[in-house]
């Protein structure tokens with residue numbers, strides 16, 4: 001719909017109608033009754049943020065100005081304070097690289113014969129380096145299996161290898177992803193960070209590789225080639241860094257499974273045999289004895305986007321912080337639907353979570369300051385690769401070591417209350433004890449995510465804070481709906497993924513049932529409040545990827 005009527009700001013500010021707080025009513029603890037989560041805030045803010053006037057909230061567009069100013073107004077009206085030295089905003093310097101598709105090239109040469117792969121249908125490449133031209137000529141290809149260097153798991157696919165001037169050919173996911181359980185050196189079916197494509201490029205760069213190419217395969221990647229192709233074409237946003245990312249490989253990319261087979265066959269190798277070998281402990285990388293070349297011409301544009309940061313100072317230990325996060329950005333103008341609608345409104349993703357962030361802030365402010373401070377962080381450029389949260393993680397307005405822990409929201413439940421709560425990244429942190437208590441008080445079960453192989457834990461903003469050690473929880477309603485059970489729940493999820501996810505039809509619907517979102521927000525409120533009142537410092541569990549980062553930043557953890 002193109003001509004959506006937006007609600008005037010003044011009307012939004014009234015926010016009077018609320019829903020009773022079920023969790024508080026059922027609570028058997030001595031906690032004081034919590035204030036209600038405002039349904040008006042959830043509805044009104046989601047409708048406004050996802051209106052066509054906001055143009056899909058892409059970073060650097062007029063939609064950004066509207067969004068961040070509205071959020072600052074709402075936080076101020078709720079009685080919070082600006083979180084960044086008197087400002088509501090934190091500048092996030094970004095750089096946009098747009099490769100000329102006409103001159104983007106990747107080819108391999110074997111036995112004097114050069115094969116060009118077609119950009120888009122057979123390969124995609126790009127660069128993190130902020131330079132106008134990339135040229136890699138006749139660099140040797142090396143098959144490095146899963147491209148993992150994990151000393152704590154005694155696994156190094158780069159053992160004894162000098163990758164300088166060479167191109168790594170890498171499998172997606174991790175060596176034991178085909179296991180049916182979550183047990184194993186790389187947590188079995190569950191994807192570890194070593195399985196994530198972003199890790200593959202980071203490690204190849206650390207090894208000094210000139211280029212890194214991932215072999216696409218739908219099942220272990222968790223998405224089809226079409227997703228790779230669309231997300232790697234057009235302008236690519238990245239953090240603007242002083243070193244212009246010259247520490248990264250000259251180019252990074254993906255090839256289709258068929259193209260990879262052809263490339264390996266030209267080297268006298270078989271992808272299936274190599275993959276089988278790569279899953280075995282002690283695997284040694286295979287120099288392929290053939291070369292590849294890559295070329296890119298970039299146009300470069302710099303821009304700043306902004307995170308929005310509000311704070312409710314603590315009454316007793318204001319220099320200890322509990323954080324709630326949600327990304328405000330979405331895709332902006334996008335591929336038009338058949339009806340011509342070219343605005344990806346991002347109503348569910350993540351106008352709902354952003355509205356939830358404001359609703360939580362209002363509820364906490366209404367209850368009065370807890371012992372510790374509460375930070376409400378609405379980050380930018382999540383859709384471009386978690387850039388706003390990554391920037392915050394590297395440049396936090398308060399020390400990461402003083403940030404007790406937090407909760408991220410990305411897409412609220414708009415299909416009614418659920419009997420279960422699903423944890424993405426289950427088993428990683430001691431925050432789950434807080435969740436267990438709060439969920440039990442609501443009469444709900446806590447369960448692991450049903451598809452840990454998708455690597456969802458690495459795909460929203462909590463991960464950026466986890467990487468710097470801050471314990472983060474990412475949990476929400478499961479599919480077992482109070483009304484209709486698992487069948488209704490999975491049908492609703494399927495409908496969203498197939499018909500709305502990242503498309504122009506992710507639009508606000510006045511018929512949404514908000515009671516499930518309110519149930520989840522009550523849960524987040526209870527956990528956030530408990531963390532803000534306790535003197536505890538919950539940590540990552542000993543085997544979690546981020547425990548080391550936390551212990552390093554809080555050596556005297558009590």
Ligand SMILES: [Zn+2]
Nearest residue numbers: 349350410411
């Ligand atoms: Zn999202």
